[in-house]
Amino acid sequence: MNKAQLIGMTARRAAELPGGRQLAPEDIDRVLETLFGTVEHPGTIAEALKADETVDLGSFGSFHTADGTAAFRPGRALSEYLQDQVG
Incomplete structure (x- = not known):
C-alpha cells in the first residue's frame, strides 16, 4: 500500500466509524507528514x-x-x- 492508498483508505474508514465523518485527503496527508515527517522537516x-x-x-x-x-x-x-x- 502506498501513501495515496493509505490516505484514501483512512478517509473512507473515518467516515464509516460510529459518529465518524468524511475527512479531506489533504488533512490526512498533513497529519501523516506532521507525525512521520519528511527529509526536510522531521x-x-x-x-x-x-x-x-x-x-x-x-x-x-x-x-x-x-x-x-x-x-x-x-x-x-x-x-x-x-x-x-x-x-
Whole structure:
C-alpha cells in the first residue's frame, strides 16, 4: 500500500466509524507528514525519538530508539490481529 492508498483508505474508514465523518485527503496527508515527517522537516515522532523519548501508541505499539536507530515494538492488539487471534 502506498501513501495515496493509505490516505484514501483512512478517509473512507473515518467516515464509516460510529459518529465518524468524511475527512479531506489533504488533512490526512498533513497529519501523516506532521507525525512521520519528511527529509526536510522531521515529524513529531522523530523529534521525540531524538529527545530519547518513547512514543507509545497504546495497543498499536511504540516507537523507541535502540543503538541510535528508530525501532518499533508492536502492541498486543496489533500482534494478535496479525496472528488472526482477534476478530
